[in-house]
Amino acid sequence: MAEFDSAEHPHRRYNPLSGEWILVSPHRSKRPWQGQQEKTAAEERPTYDPTCYLCPGNTRANGSVNPAYEGTFVFDNDFAALMPDVPVGSMNVGGLLRAESESGVGRVICFSPRHDLTLPEMTPDEIRGVVDVWIQQYKELGDRPDINYVQIFENKGQAMGASNPHPHGQIWAQRTVPVEPAKETVQQAAYFAEHGRSLLSDYLEIETKEKTRVVVENEHFVVVVPFWAVWPYETLLVPRRHVQDITQLTDAEKDALADILRQLTIRYDNLFEISFPYSAGLHQRPTDGQAHESWHFHMHFFPPLLRSATVRKFMVGYEMLGNPQRDVTPEFAAERLRIQSDVHYKHVND
Ligand code: H2U
Numbered sequence: 001m002a003e004f005d006s007a008e009h010p011h012r013r014y015n016p017l018s019g020e021w022i023l024v025s026p027h028r029s030k031r032p033w034q035g036q037q038e039k040t041a042a043e044e045r046p047t048y049d050p051t052c053y054l055c056p057g058n059t060r061a062n063g064s065v066n067p068a069y070e071g072t073f074v075f076d077n078d079f080a081a082l083m084p085d086v087p088v089g090s091m092n093v094g095g096l097l098r099a100e101s102e103s104g105v106g107r108v109i110c111f112s113p114r115h116d117l118t119l120p121e122m123t124p125d126e127i128r129g130v131v132d133v134w135i136q137q138y139k140e141l142g143d144r145p146d147i148n149y150v151q152i153f154e155n156k157g158q159a160m161g162a163s164n165p166h167p168h169g170q171i172w173a174q175r176t177v178p179v180e181p182a183k184e185t186v187q188q189a190a191y192f193a194e195h196g197r198s199l200l201s202d203y204l205e206i207e208t209k210e211k212t213r214v215v216v217e218n219e220h221f222v223v224v225v226p227f228w229a230v231w232p233y234e235t236l237l238v239p240r241r242h243v244q245d246i247t248q249l250t251d252a253e254k255d256a257l258a259d260i261l262r263q264l265t266i267r268y269d270n271l272f273e274i275s276f277p278y279s280a281g282l283h284q285r286p287t288d289g290q291a292h293e294s295w296h297f298h299m300h301f302f303p304p305l306l307r308s309a310t311v312r313k314f315m316v317g318y319e320m321l322g323n324p325q326r327d328v329t330p331e332f333a334a335e336r337l338r339i340q341s342d343v344h345y346k347h348v349n350d
């Protein structure tokens with residue numbers, strides 16, 4: 001038999017951040033598709049939409065009025081999934097029916113007053129404003145004794161269930177550490193205990209040498225399609241310096257984060273020449289007062305699209321019952337993203 005070739009042969013890959021495995025089936029990307037096609041959202045939006053709940057000066061669904069904001073704007077989510085004043089309590093029936101009360105805060109962050117923009121079309125300075133508000137919110141919420149984890153994220157595009165095209169993200173901050181960052185806490189701590197170095201520092205060392213999965217890098221950050229990516233064009237954004245959270249970033253690193261966010265999201269939009277949908281978010285140390293030295297701040301981007309603007313990946317069947325699976329290899333996806341221009345397709349003729 002021929003030798004194992006990860007670009008050709010089915011194989012499993014290990015995700016050291018979560019401790020889970022995924023199945024990679026490169027040969028399968030040639031299969032025909034006669035299934036669902038996504039709608040692509042109308043591209044032209046006005047700079048101001050009088051019916052938008054998030055535009056400056058407009059009235060929200062609960063009657064509150066947005067200020068005439070000029071940069072970013074943060075407000076408590078009017079329909080938050082978490083509430084601060086929940087009676088403490090729990091139940092446990094035979095170790096099988098277990099429940100615990102959970103408290104927390106939900107907030108919405110408008111990235112820009114402009115209804116028609118998204119991150120890739122904002123200026124580096126404007127994106128830096130978003131970075132600054134993330135830092136301020138992580139600090140403010142994380143300092144609260146009733147909040148031990150702050151999840152900052154963005155759902156972009158109808159395909160990811162975003163309720164509104166106005167550029168915005170959310171924060172869910174709560175008493176306990178949710179499942180995904182909890183796995184990463186365990187995995188990073190175990191690696192750090194064994195090697196005395198952060199898992200992601202060592203991972204970056206391999207990736208910046210091999211280059212095959214690097215999408216874009218600047219002085220302070222690297223973006224890769226991780227070796228263990230599940231979503232076709234999933235990426236991981238990692239600072240070169242081992243910091244546990246974004247409050248530790250220097251001024252130059254904050255600018256570099258804004259720059260790399262812009263470079264990545266422009267490449268995403270250019271890939272299929274659409275406003276590229278994704279769920280993205282920051283993973284940082286829990287705010288439970290412990291040092292969590294092993295934690296290495298990073299961002300995940302999970303885009304649903306597979307082979308074009310209209311064909312998405314479904315996480316169904318084997319993936320619900322076995323484990324996630326992908327067809328195109330991370331190396332192929334990284335190259336497709338890497339070769340994209342860093343000029344947004346809408347502005348090539350500016
Ligand atoms: P998504 O697009 O990711 O769904 O985020 C929008 C959030 O904005 C959503 O959580 C909130 C929704 O509850 N929202 C308000 O708080 N007030 C409004 O008037 C509209 C939407």
Ligand code: ZN
Nearest residue numbers: 052055115166
């Ligand atoms: Zn708007």
